[in-house]
Amino acid sequence: MTLPASLDEAVAALAATPAAVPVAGGTDLMTSVNAGQLRPTALVGLGRVREIRGWQYLDGHALLGAGLTHARMGRPDFAALIPALAAAARAAGPPQIRNAGTLGGNIATAAPSGDTLPVLAALEATLVVASPGGGRREVSVSHLLAGMDMLRGGELIGWVRVPLLHAPQVFLKATGRTGPGRATASVALVVDPARREVRCAIGAIAPMPLRPLEAERWAASLIDWDGERGLPQEALTAFGTYVATACVPDPEVPADGGEPPKLPPAVLHLRRTVAALARRALGRALS
């Protein structure tokens, strides 16, 4: 176990010991270790890398340190900056997990139910990745989650670059219980007045967050960007249905033109849940 004090030292330690595993909060890693599924020969602890534990501002963006804990992101000062990410952080598990688990860890684990991921997808966030030798490169979160641009050996997520939109944004999560639980579906929705866009991502229903791009454009086209931004209830409902049908599609019609198979009740319920979440999210963002 090494405990480097800077990001470059951490990257160097990883490069020196290719078998080493980086550990920040350990909330995902240690469950695998405790279950006997993983026996890392070496660990690189990121707990002393101070430079990735806070955030800074840069050209209308926030540069969020990968070592920010969920508990930190849930606090009011952060919520004033990026409300949807703060809401997702507050919804991510019990306090013990939120105190330890980090933003970078949530991205690196890339679990389908990772609560911050749909928010980052809707914000179109990019990662600032530290490479061996002191290099930095940028990777889009969506590309990383889709496996189009993976982290290479010895690389670490340093920061997450998130636009500051100064407009309403919403994160909603459906779980099986009142207490903290894995999302069965979640919706992140942000309004971007500068680009006159509505961006929406659905989490937990697929291996990575899904973006219903057509539905987003349709909603943006209905909004009176220069006046009251509210939409009538029918439009909100239609948006919900649009999003849900895009993300939970109907089964394909068989090649012989016969009856398409019916969606099982659990999938229909998932679609209904996504529709309700998307409708509520847009309604709250525009109210």
Next chain:
Amino acid sequence: MSHDTATGIPAQADAEAAPHGLGVSLPLAEARAKTEGTFPYAADLWAEGLLWAAVLRSPHAHARVVSIDTRQAAGMPGVHAIVTHEDVPGEGLHGRYGADRPVFASEVVRHHGEPLAAVAADHPDTARMAAAAIMVEYEVLPAQTDPEEAFTAEPLHPDGNVVRHIPLRHGDQEATGETVVEGVYRIGRQDPAPVGAEAGLAVPRPDGGVELYAASTDPHADRDRAAAVYGLDPERVKVVVTGVPGATADREDPGFLLPLGLLAMRTGCPVKLAATREESFLGHAHRHPTLLRYRHHADAEGRLVRVEAQILMDCGAYTDSSRESLAAAVAFACGPYVVPHATIDGWAVRTNNPPAGHVRGEGALQVCAAYEAQMDKLAKKLGLEPAEVRARNVLATGDVLPTGQTVTCPAPVAELLQAVQDFPLPALPKDTPEEEWLLPGGPEGAGEPGAVRRGVGYGLGMVHMLGAEGADEVSTATVRVQDGRATVICAAVETGQGFTTLARQIVQETLGIDEVAVAPVDTDQPPAGPSCHSRHTWVSAGAVERAAKMVRTQLLQPLAHQFGMSTELLQITDGKITSYDGVLSTTVTEAMDGKELWATAQCRPHPTEPLDGAGQGDAFVGLVFCAVRAVVDVDVEIGSVRVVELAVAQDVGRVLNPAQIAARIEAGLTQGLGAALTENLRAPQGVLRHPDLTGYALPTALDAPDIRIVRLVEERDVVAPFGAKAASAVPVVTAPAAVASAVRAASGRPVNRLPIRPQAAVAQS
């Protein structure tokens, strides 16, 4: 090796000075150690030079075992011994109620997680790796997981698939009512999910016997079972009970406890195993998943005429406690209602699903959810309030159960129902805008006030106390007094239910001695029976009371003789003996005069009889009743449910410890809440999916509702010691039915399945 070398036996803390005696809230003796994290549980066991065990379990729900090759695993460095079915010296089959479960599978595995072999090695990882290195060739067979097909499917066991069938026939079999309601109900697989996973230590004895240290809840039965498997006299096997980390079922899966002893005897070393959460889910028994079909006949006023029911319980591959669970399900199939005519068939059948067994309120919970759903349907059909249709049918003392047994104990069901009905409803959020409203889905959930509907529902439940159908329910206790302090020796296991606290209170009350210790339990003591069926408050507390009274007589007899009065005219308070007229006054210490007093007594309640071929018989010693009113908020668009409040009124006989009884009721309702909403151990094709506490959602503090104990009805049961009834099981049984009833009211949906899935709570538009 003596058990001095093994630590982990909880030392019982001495009694505090005050409060004391019956009817006061004496705190649990071990509460402080548990809170501070110093209480020794089974997983903390340690012995010098111990080896670690691992059990090889079947990955298949049903397979023929073609061959087991342990050679490679045995050759791994650090491995000391491997045992399989060939190494079992005694009985190869065991079982709590009829031996049908192999210690190790030999020719066929019948459920996911069935043990095949066990390894002892010098490190837990080595043991697990060696277990994984045992080569087992399987011929995978189709898993028979549908209990309805069990009747016609290939027998999974030589004695067939139907473990028990009870055809209960009561009254007129042709009777019909003007109003008929029908329903099919499914109850899921709840797991007891004890907070601490299973662990144990086996220590070989120089005489060739073995000592087993484990959090057993039935030490003598575990000893007898182990002795039969080891081919030893029971005297040469000793079970020592360690700290129990939570038990609402039979604790300590014999699937690892029996191999531990074999490994210890084979290696001559102490052998320990601490199960992972996954092994814990695989090893212990779950609640019986149950399919129920009901038809209720009622007259135009809503009074029940006849109930027809078919109850199908899935016991997994082995019998375990299924015969008893089925008896409870059939006997209480109509609930605490007067039903003159009944036709009830119950079956317990074998499948390749995970094993089912004793879990608190077994049998009674499943039928309660179904008969209460039927009462809701009846109310709807007749246009009556759900509480009203229940009130028109409630059972009372003197009424007859469908088993033909007359209810002789207090049965204040009407009073319980009235109490929860009269309790004010919690405020609606619109009436208390200043309070933050916790919506269904949780504090950061998707809940939207406009989509939330509130529902109120009722549940009436009943369970029996003590073993049924002729089980010899007996407990033995010893009380010893010396130097002004008393010791209770009784093999009743403290599982957190508060028995040791109650035993201390009884001795304090009877002998006026504040300082009472309860000895740790082992099988050198006389048996007290299992910690289940709400037994120990009755039989073991009864035995302690008798023993304490005998000591009292021994203490007071010489004084009484000296003063020419009977011992009844003397009383002991605060360590002083005084006569009724105040003439005599001495201290207990003086009266003892340095003597040591011992007394041992038994408590054996009146006998019961098995249910006969028509399900008739006086099968139960005592009954307990409870009424629950549930208030829920349902997000009717996405189906998330939050239970806002559970108001409960319970028949307790007599309150012996107010704080403990409140704690038992709160714990029971919360366990019932889990069965109602989230707890279902999924096993598609018989293979457990997500056997961990993320996949298996236990209620958290945010899920737990406000619990209002509205009334504790103290109508003493004259045949029970102190007149007290057990408190733990009946809230578990009743809560799911009440929650389902409330969700039905909020969503307008039938809610035929537990746990309630979100799609079942979505209002149809």
